[in-house]
Amino acid sequence: MKKQIQLIILLLISTITITLAQVSEEEKAMSQGVNNAVVVNIPNTTTKIAEKVWKDYAKQFKGKTKKNRKAEEWRTTGGNISGIGEGNLKVYAQIQSESDDVELSMWISMSDGYLSSADHNDEFKEAEKLLNDYALEVRIETVKQELNGEEKNLAKFEKDLKKLKKDNEDYHKDIKNAEKDIESSEKALITNDDDQKEAVKNVRLAEDLFEIEKDSLEVLLENATSKGEKKTIKKSIRGEEKKVKSAKGVQKKAEKEEKKLKKTIENAKKTIKESKEKIITNEKDQKKKVREIETQENVVKEVEKRLKKLYDYK
Numbered sequence: 001m002k003k004q005i006q007l008i009i010l011l012l013i014s015t016i017t018i019t020l021a022q023v024s025e026e027e028k029a030m031s032q033g034v035n036n037a038v039v040v041n042i043p044n045t046t047t048k049i050a051e052k053v054w055k056d057y058a059k060q061f062k063g064k065t066k067k068n069r070k071a072e073e074w075r076t077t078g079g080n081i082s083g084i085g086e087g088n089l090k091v092y093a094q095i096q097s098e099s100d101d102v103e104l105s106m107w108i109s110m111s112d113g114y115l116s117s118a119d120h121n122d123e124f125k126e127a128e129k130l131l132n133d134y135a136l137e138v139r140i141e142t143v144k145q146e147l148n149g150e151e152k153n154l155a156k157f158e159k160d161l162k163k164l165k166k167d168n169e170d171y172h173k174d175i176k177n178a179e180k181d182i183e184s185s186e187k188a189l190i191t192n193d194d195d196q197k198e199a200v201k202n203v204r205l206a207e208d209l210f211e212i213e214k215d216s217l218e219v220l221l222e223n224a225t226s227k228g229e230k231k232t233i234k235k236s237i238r239g240e241e242k243k244v245k246s247a248k249g250v251q252k253k254a255e256k257e258e259k260k261l262k263k264t265i266e267n268a269k270k271t272i273k274e275s276k277e278k279i280i281t282n283e284k285d286q287k288k289k290v291r292e293i294e295t296q297e298n299v300v301k302e303v304e305k306r307l308k309k310l311y312d313y314k
Helices: 002-020 047-061 121-223 227-313
Strands: 023-030 033-042 064-068 073-081 085-098 101-110
Touching: 023 085, 023 101, 023 121, 033 121, 047 064, 047 073, 047 085, 047 101, 047 121, 101 121, 121 227
Parallel strands: none
Antiparallel strands: 023 033, 033 101, 064 073, 073 085, 085 101
């Protein structure tokens, strides 16, 4: 809202400055000494924009325009300006910035000195018009760049909102997937409980059979007379031990699976809780972003109005 108010104020200011833009003249220092300059002050812009516009604007002089970086001065030679002079016309320009204002000073070399209202009244009026038109072009370029920046801001806000919506969808998917994990894990726990009961029963049975077989085999081992017979009996004992071990392995695996399933349920519940909290925050952020977009759309419209007003004036 604050930004909108600022833009409305700027719109009003721009309307006034378009109407009241004044060109003045004064003696100013330049590369050729101190000479009479035609000066225009342009508010709310930058030297970068002003120089960019001048470089293009000077093309209408149909001469060769170059910047003397040492003197910070633009120079056009061999130019023609309707109503001022034709042939080997020389135009000098300096662009300086003070606060948010930019000042362009222009010197035009005439046959009897530099252009002035006292000595070249008609030509000076043409120069005034030229700089007024230039100032308008600077304002247009300034607002165009401002509009471009505000449109980029709007696009960024819209991209942010799109991401928030995508995140919201992902949070809902996470909840749905977590609920499926809980459902499938709870069903698996029922089966696992049956598997554990069966495993416990098998371990007891294997242990009982082992005790019976072991006693018998140990008796046979005591009565065995040959090494081969003893070896065979010992192998049988180890075989019975493996059966017990295998049954216990099945039981241990079922117990491990139970822990895994319970951990899955625990993690899934945590995911659901966190995702629900994120959704609440996300929806608040979405509403805030929508408001920002609405505000930024109004900002863009205000800048577009300012630009249209400038073009209409042009």
